[in-house]
Amino acid sequence: MTALITLTGVNKYYADYHALRDINLTINEGEFFSLLGPSGCGKTTLLRTIAGFEMPSDGVVMIGGKDMAGVPANLRPTNMVFQSYAIFPHLTVAENVAFGLRKSKEIDKQTKAKMVAEALAMVGLDGYGKRAAHALSGGQRQRVALARALILKPKVLLLDEPLSALDKKMREQMQVELIRLQRQVGITFILVTHDQEEALVMSDRIAVMFEGEIGQLADPETLYRRPNSRRVAQFIGKMNMLDATVEVVDEVIDLTVRGLGSMQIEREQAPEGGQVGSAVVGIRPETLGILFEGETTERKLVDGVVDEVVYYGDMTYYDVRIEGVEQPLNIAMKNLIGRPVLEVGAKTQVIWDERSLVLLP
Amino acid sequence: MIVSPPFLYALLLMACPLLAIFLFSFWTQDFMTLDTSFTLDNYREIVEKPIYGALLQRSLYVSSCVTFVTVMLAFPVAYFVSFHVRPDRKSLWLFLITIPFWTSYLIRVFLWKVILGYNGVINTGLINVGLIDEPLTFILYNVNAVIITLAHAFAPFAILPIFVALEKIDRSLLEASQDLGESKFMTFLRVTLPLSMPGVVGAVLIVFIPTIGDYVTPELMGGAGGKLVANMIQTQFLALNNAPLGAALAIVAMLCVTVISVIFVLINRRWLKGRS
Structure with missing residues (x-):
């Protein structure tokens, strides 16, 4: 070129x-x-x-x-x-x-x-x-x-x-x-x-x-x-932001995310590198999930309570509160066969995966 | 039939006087009395005596010159105000342009006499500078003086419609023209000028039509050789007490203006049709 x-x-x-x-x-x-x-x-x-x-x-x-x-x-x-x-x-x-x-x-x-x-x-x-x-x-x-x-x-x-x-x-x-x-x-x-x-x-x-x-x-x-800053992450699509503390930056990055706990992520998940100290991680709504009855997952789970439901026909957007985090998580779910639309206040489990995180400075 | 107040006063103020003039033109004046039997004698006299045709021709010539000069001078002013004056100053500029109207029309005509006269500003100026030895005589009491005075008097009338037409031009059209490879000058010729034509047509009509009927300026500035058809109409009505002949002359002049205006508008249809 x-x-x-x-x-x-x-x-x-x-x-x-x-x-x-x-x-x-x-x-x-x-x-x-x-x-x-x-x-x-x-x-x-x-x-x-x-x-x-x-x-x-x-x-x-x-x-x-x-x-x-x-x-x-x-x-x-x-x-x-x-x-x-x-x-x-x-x-x-x-x-x-x-x-x-x-x-x-x-x-x-x-x-x-x-x-x-x-x-x-x-x-x-x-x-x-x-x-x-x-x-x-x-x-x-x-x-x-x-x-x-x-x-x-x-x-x-x-x-x-x-x-x-x-x-x-x-x-x-x-x-x-x-x-x-x-x-x-x-x-x-x-x-x-x-x-x-x-x-x-x-x-x-x-x-x-x-x-x-x-x-x-x-x-x-x-x-x-992999947006490189909070403003890019928020301008393009929806992004959940969680406070985090970075502990070690080495081959991999060790960090603790509030509400989700300790984890390790790859270096390329931090577009701006990573620095020990407080930071923010972003998670897209469609990379999170809700564990419906009868479904199983090998990914990680965290308990939550449905705070808001927005039905779009093909999709349903949930706001789910998890412990220790003030802002509810926005989750996009496909309305597949057999999946009910949850009601506000329902107790549920949120599926997440550290591979979908992006570490923002 | 809509009988509303506007219709009534339009009828009273415009149609009735016109109809009266129209009727008068078919009557004859017999010393102190009016002979109301129908006749075409007035029109016959206008056609047969060369003086009327000559006056009408001169009137049309003067009006055409005044219109041309006025529009040519008004366009740059309108262009400047529309394109080069800050938006918040535009109304101030338009206000300033109306300043000549604050004094009486008659006073403005007399001022031109002071400027153009035998011992006027121009002549004494040029003599003092040494450019001429004798005062110039071709600038007062002739057709030129009439044209200059009328052009000055009607300039604001011409500026306003052109200004409005220029204001309506979407400025991105000018950028588009330049983007497509045209210089500023070609952009003016290919975009600005054609799009301002409705304003120019308006200005031409607004100047041309009333100048045909003006008799004050030719009376004061025209001398013997600068009298126009309107002066003859005035003379017939007031001095010679021959209202029917004056009325017939007025009708003929009106017809000429109508025909010329219609032809002019038809020619410009091409420019006008693209805008709506």
């Missing part, structure tokens, strides 16, 4: 507001890369810095080996799908898609028309060329925005929360289509999103951002299973 975009020590200040804090980042050719974070974390500013709409206060942005300092947006090998889609209302669909082709004087009119038709076909809008842009639905506008950007064969396609304005069904459909499109054209995609599920589903790698800095940069599985 070759690096396409390199950011080195990028900072951005707006008056006294520090929007980007020392960003160092490499994005590879052909990668589906996501910038994920809560609103106001700087992810859109970072995207606009790559696009050339914002200039970094200091630091270097390189695209395809070229320093982008002083290069305006119209001369960069990037194209963007805007959050509002920014479809030109005075032009037809075909005119919108052909907008960026004006400068390609060497391409004749017929070839251009063919390129537009192909681009529209690629995003599933065959025959929409003559329609007025203002008569399109949200999903169609987005497809036009995609076609308009991809027809220019950019090195990088930048997507600024492109799915946030769509309803749930449409969003899921577009996620799949974007992945397919990215594999088909092989262009680097950089997606900005605040939706952790969207980022996990679509990306090769994800940078999680908080307050202008990158909290963790990893592939989706690592990010989910």
